[in-house]
Amino acid sequence: MNVARRLAVLAIGALLATVACGAPPSKTSPPPASIDATGEPPLPQPPIAVLTFAGGEPVAGDLGTYTYRGTGSEAPWLPGEPVAVPPTGALAQVFLSEPLPIASWWARVAPTGRQPRLGEPREIGTGAGPIAFELPTGAWTLELSVQFGDGIGDATYFWELGQD
Amino acid sequence: MNGPRRRALAGTVLFAAAVAGAVPAAAHGPDPVFSGPLFAQNQELRFRWKAGQEPPAAMQLAINGGAGDANISRNSRAATFTFDPAGTSWINYGLDVGCGVNGLACFSRVNAPTSFTMSFRENGHRFDWGILRWCEMTGRPDGCFDARNSALDEFGHVEILTHHVNFADQSDYTDAVVQTIQRVKPQDGYDAHVLGRCDVASLQRKYDMPNMASKYSTCLDLRTNLTLSGPDWVTYGANVPFTATLTVIDLDAYERLGGNPVSARTVTIQRRLPGAATWSSVGAMVAAAAAGTYTFTAPSQTTTYEWRAVFSKPAGEGLRGDTSPIVSVTVSSCRTAPCPQSAQPDLR
Numbered sequence: 001m002n003v004a005r006r007l008a009v010l011a012i013g014a015l016l017a018t019v020a021c022g023a024p025p026s027k028t029s030p031p032p033a034s035i036d037a038t039g040e041p042p043l044p045q046p047p048i049a050v051l052t053f054a055g056g057e058p059v060a061g062d063l064g065t066y067t068y069r070g071t072g073s074e075a076p077w078l079p080g081e082p083v084a085v086p087p088t089g090a091l092a093q094v095f096l097s098e099p100l101p102i103a104s105w106w107a108r109v110a111p112t113g114r115q116p117r118l119g120e121p122r123e124i125g126t127g128a129g130p131i132a133f134e135l136p137t138g139a140w141t142l143e144l145s146v147q148f149g150d151g152i153g154d155a156t157y158f159w160e161l162g163q164d
Numbered sequence: 165m166n167g168p169r170r171r172a173l174a175g176t177v178l179f180a181a182a183v184a185g186a187v188p189a190a191a192h193g194p195d196p197v198f199s200g201p202l203f204a205q206n207q208e209l210r211f212r213w214k215a216g217q218e219p220p221a222a223m224q225l226a227i228n229g230g231a232g233d234a235n236i237s238r239n240s241r242a243a244t245f246t247f248d249p250a251g252t253s254w255i256n257y258g259l260d261v262g263c264g265v266n267g268l269a270c271f272s273r274v275n276a277p278t279s280f281t282m283s284f285r286e287n288g289h290r291f292d293w294g295i296l297r298w299c300e301m302t303g304r305p306d307g308c309f310d311a312r313n314s315a316l317d318e319f320g321h322v323e324i325l326t327h328h329v330n331f332a333d334q335s336d337y338t339d340a341v342v343q344t345i346q347r348v349k350p351q352d353g354y355d356a357h358v359l360g361r362c363d364v365a366s367l368q369r370k371y372d373m374p375n376m377a378s379k380y381s382t383c384l385d386l387r388t389n390l391t392l393s394g395p396d397w398v399t400y401g402a403n404v405p406f407t408a409t410l411t412v413i414d415l416d417a418y419e420r421l422g423g424n425p426v427s428a429r430t431v432t433i434q435r436r437l438p439g440a441a442t443w444s445s446v447g448a449m450v451a452a453a454a455a456g457t458y459t460f461t462a463p464s465q466t467t468t469y470e471w472r473a474v475f476s477k478p479a480g481e482g483l484r485g486d487t488s489p490i491v492s493v494t495v496s497s498c499r500t501a502p503c504p505q506s507a508q509p510d511l512r
Contacts, residue, residue, distance in 0.1 A: 045264065062292075064266055065344045067326040070200045070274040073267035074317065076309075077345055078293050106332070118351065123332040145344060147329065151199025154327050156344050 044069050046155035047098035049144060051083060053090035053135060056164075059083050061094075061144060061157030068153040077115050080142060080158030085135045087163060094131040094144060094157075101149030107133045109140035112160055116141075135161060194365035194383050195342055196326045203277040203323070205241035205371055210251030211282070217256035222300045223284060223311055227255060229357070230315025234323075237358035239381070240367040241374060242323045253279040258286050266291060268309060268346070271318045280322040284311065299349060307348050310355040316341050320363050324370050328362055336362075339383060365482065372420040376455040377428035380412075384482030386421060387413040390431070392473040392488035399496050404462040406433060408449055408473040408488060411456055425456025429478060433460045435469040438492065449473065468494045 046068045052058045059082075064075040096102075106126040110116035121143065125133025131144070140161040147154045203209065211231075213219060219227060231245035238244075261283035263270035272281045289296040299308035320342040328340030337343065338353045340360035347354040359367070365383035373380070380386060394406040408431050414423035428451060434443040449458035458473070470490045477485035 062266065063264065065327065065346075066264075067198065067321060070198055070276070071270070071272045072321050072326070073264045073270035074314065074346055075264070075266035075268060076293060076348070078266055104329070108332070115348065119333055119335075121334070126332075147196060151197060151326075153198065154196070154344070 044071065046146075046148075046153065047096040047100060049094050049096055049146070049155070049157040051092055051094050051142075051144075051159055053085075053092045055086065056084065056090065059159060061159050064143075064156040064158055066153060066155035068148075068155065072153065075156075077110075077141070077143070078158040079112070080160035083135075083142075083159045083161050084164040085137060085161050087137060089137050090135045092133055092135045096146070100152060102129055102131070103147040103149040104128050105131050105144065105146045107131075108143045108145075109136060109161070110143070112139040112141045112162075137163065139163070192329060192331055192336060192362075194362050194369060194381075195320075195328045195340055197324045197366050197370060198273070198326055200273060200324070201276045202370055203243035207243040207277065208246055209243050209253055209280065209322070210246050210248035211253040211255050211280070212247070212249050212251040214254040214256035217258045217261070219255070219257035219284060220287075220301065223257055223287075223298065226298070226300045226311035227282075227284070227315045229312040230319055233312065233316045233357045234319040234359065237364070238323075238367050238371075239359075239364045239374065239378060240371045242367040242371040245319055245322075253281065255282040255284070257284045259289070261285055266293065268296060269314045269318055271321050273322050273324075276322075282315075282318050282322065284314070299355070304349060306350055309346060309348055312357055313341065313355055314346060316357065316359065317343065317346065320359060320367075323367060325363060325366055328360070369419040369421055373424060375427075376425050379480065380421070380482040382480060382482045384421075385484065386418060386482055387415070387484050388426060388475060388486045389413050390473050390475045390486040390488045392433075392471065392491050394471060394491045394493055396492065397494045397496065398465055400466055401464050402495075404465050404493050406449070406460045406462070406471065406473070406491070407452070408433070408458040408460075409456055410458065410475055410486075412483070425454075426483065427451060427455045427457075429475060429483075431458045432474050432476075433462075433471060434474055435462075435471050438468060438470055440470075443472065445474075465493070465495050468492070 046066045049061045050058045051061060062078045062081050064078050066072055106123055108121040108123050110121040124136060142159040142161050144157045228247055235244045263283055263285055269284045285296055287298045287301040297308040298311045300311045302308055325342045327344040328342055330336050338360060339362040341356050342363050361381045362383035365381035368381055389411050391409045392406060394404060398404050410426040410429060410431060412418060412421050412424045412426060431449040433446050433449055435446055436443045447460060449460040452459045470492050472490050473488040475486050
């Protein structure tokens, strides 16, 4: 194994350790939920989804509605976590914090600041497997829906797109 | 989120993506389902209010309404839901119901097939996205969420369903109650109180039909198989009995529906002269005692015909039509005078 690869492995290990050692949870990475907050063991939540693009800071999406390993929660259309998009747009990739199979995904946008009207969300990407799509310019709420494979469930994430 | 944590997450997810596998994308159709265990067919699940976290009366009414809606509209042998103060499943309401940061309502079926839990956030809860208004508790202003619809959605999840995959334009939203984004008043479907056809389709596949005469959801498109049996040969002037059998083709993808006999449908019988191009309908076959079986007796046959049974695709049901293979019934020549001109006795 060459030096560069060895360093990469060490870096990933360090990053995993950073996460595993418990940086304080933020608003966008809620702790595992418990259906019974009075003593039931915590129930699992879907992985965190992180939106990345060249020249931008990775941003974890707000978790909306999901079903996951026999549990689930219903949320409305959310405002989303702010993301500054370059004036020329950008090719975004979204990565999940767990290696789950992705049966399908689709990304939609609607004008920011309110609930979308009937027929208003516009699809900007869809596929199976790796998640990548062009971020539009302007002020939008981005909804990403992911259907996990193997009957694990599904999850929806939101970001608020704005101009850089 | 701070910079190092974001980068850490990005690194983690890059690694995760590298080892994740891809499977084919889902398309519009029956709701996706969990991989977990089912409840027993028609299992009665009894639920209670969790002590100290009982919903207010209006919410109890809405939740019980949703349970009743699920029972009535499941059109399958899915589990049923009944309120019982001694029930093993529980439902709660309040501030600390554990539905996640943004959740209005949530559920767990991890204890299936024994029990489930369900939770509803309290009316007036302040989220980052706004204030929760349950219609049943606020006089139904625009922007409220219909709790009975929410409950029906959650009961659908408890059965086995995950969220319906809509068309991009959401034109099929009302095909399912088990939706990713619950609509608010006055959006179309916000107060749906029956399971949608694509919810029912998955319940039928997983739990089977209530009975063999029940209608298959139009969100399904099941192939059928129609067979016809009858005698190869009859004497001149005899009655000819036919029996047809209609079933759903037994495919793995159809799960519990595969191989089902299909009763109480319209099956017709047709005939033609041997080798003729056109068929003529003779009549409707009659439902027999055995499920999926139909009979017809052609009286006083004097001519050799080819016969077939036909099941035309029914309107308002998710079954395809089918036509049986041909049965040729030879009518022997007349041997006892007087015979008609066309069937003179062979006296050689």
